[in-house]
Amino acid sequence: MxxxxxxxxxxxxxxxxxxxxxxxxxxxxxxxxxxxxxxxxxxxxxxxxxxxxxxxxxxxxxxxxxxxxxxxxxxxxxxxxxxxxxxxxxxxxxSATARNSTLLQRQAALVSNTRSRLRVARRMYQIRFPGEDVSSLTMDQLRGREGARVRKIYRQHAERVGIPWSGRYYRPGELDASNPVNQALTAGNAALYGVTHSVITALGCSPGLGFVHSGTSRAFVYDVADLFKAETTIPAAFDAAVENTESITSAVRRRLRDYVVETNMLARCARQVQSLLAETSRDPGDDWNRDADDLQLWDPDGGVDAGKNHEEGTA
Missing domain, CATH: 3.100.10.20 (CRISPR-associated endonuclease Cas1, N-terminal domain)
Structure with missing residues (x-):
């Protein structure tokens, strides 16, 4: 029928x-x-x-x-x-654009091994320190370098827009307890997490399998979002803080929205995720045929064909 x-x-x-x-x-x-x-x-x-x-x-x-x-x-x-x-x-x-689990399996394999997880985490920090060699630094050293970098970026943008800056302050559920810049940073980061979350799920990856972050269902979201904050939410937050607007949170979200559209950030973010999981600097487009519906049976020596009888001697 x-x-x-x-x-x-x-x-x-x-x-x-x-x-x-x-x-x-x-x-x-x-x-x-x-x-x-x-x-x-x-x-x-x-x-x-x-x-x-x-x-x-x-x-x-x-x-x-x-x-x-x-x-x-x-x-x-x-x-x-x-x-x-x-x-x-x-x-x-x-649903998801990915028709097979190649990227997801790659992500799970990399995050489940201490050495490969450290390699990917270092590559994430390397992106933030172009031209520098971080391959021999420990995670503790990398976290310290990153903290100093972010504090410097905060100071630079505060000087650029001409407002005082006393440090990052955020307490969950108490947005109004912080100053306007910190309110804008909190709202902008929340919006950026939504953007990166949409890319990660579209690729068929797991939002919860992070390399730098862990212990939350959005660990990988925070990993990827941190790669873009210096060029997105931080400048947007300081710009929004000096605007004469009734809602600073709406202002920073509009700025981020425009940036996402104007710089084609979704496509850039997707390429970055693929490159990190491929552990290569090449364009990963040809490495992952994510449209192939490739059903197989698992075997320690590699995948074998599904949909057939594997009894010995069976025709």
């Missing part, structure tokens, strides 16, 4: 992840399906998006999506993220 409706695309018909649009953000619209395309309808009309060409669909405020649209996105391996304005906050996600 044939199944009614348009048949879903098979894996060989799907574009590789690096050939897709990195993400599409929609807000205040109704998302539906028309054959193998996603439609977005708002007050200005209807836009058609080929589902097979999407990497990540980000649903902002005011969006409604139909069952048929979600079904198509799942068949095409598109990550769906429910988020705040311009993807700045992460609320939930469904």
């Amino acid at each position: 044939s199944i009614p409706g348009v048949p879903p695309p098979v894996p060989t018909e799907l574009l590789r992840a690096e050939d897709r649009l990195s993400f599409v953000y929609l807000e205040r619209s109704v998302i539906h399906r028309e054959e193998n395309a996603i439609t977005s309808t708002d007050g200005e009309g209807t836009v058609h998006l080929p589902a097979v060409g999407l990497g990540c669909l980000m649903l902002g405020p005011g969006t409604r999506i139909t069952h048929a649209a979600i079904s198509l996105l799942g068949d095409c391996g598109v990550s769906v993220v429910w988020c705040g304005e311009q993807g700045v906050r992460f609320y939930a996600h469904g």
Whole structure:
């Protein structure tokens, strides 16, 4: 008996992840399906998006999506993220662009071995200290260097905008207890965590398997976000603190939102995650065929074919 409706695309018909649009953000619209395309309808009309060409669909405020649209996105391996304005906050996600577990397995293997975990952690610190050799430093030494670097960045931006700075202060649940700059830093960092969380889940990685951070379900989110703070939330927070605005938290989120869009940060963040897990400085695009549905059976000597009888002598 044939199944009614348009048949879903098979894996060989799907574009590789690096050939897709990195993400599409929609807000205040109704998302539906028309054959193998996603439609977005708002007050200005209807836009058609080929589902097979999407990497990540980000649903902002005011969006409604139909069952048929979600079904198509799942068949095409598109990550769906429910988020705040311009993807700045992460609320939930469904499916993932990754069609196999290659990156996830690589992440788990690296974080489960002390030596490889230390290698990746050092590479994360190396990104923050370009031109310097940190390969022989201990984690304690690296944390000290990073602390000094961040304090210097705070002082530089305070001098740039001409406001006093007495240090970073943050107490969970007590945002109003800190000064305007610290309030902006807290709000901006929370938004940045949402951005990096959406990238990590879209790649099929685990947000909880961190290399520098541990003990929380968002450890890897904090790892990746720390690579971008010096160029995103820190300058945005000091700029927002000198604005004449009623809501400093909204101001810093808007600045971060604009930065994400203007610098194509989602794609850059995805490449950074892949490069860290590949432990290579090369473009990792060809290393991870994340669109391949490669079901295998585990074996100590490597994967073996699934879907067949492995009894000796069986034809």
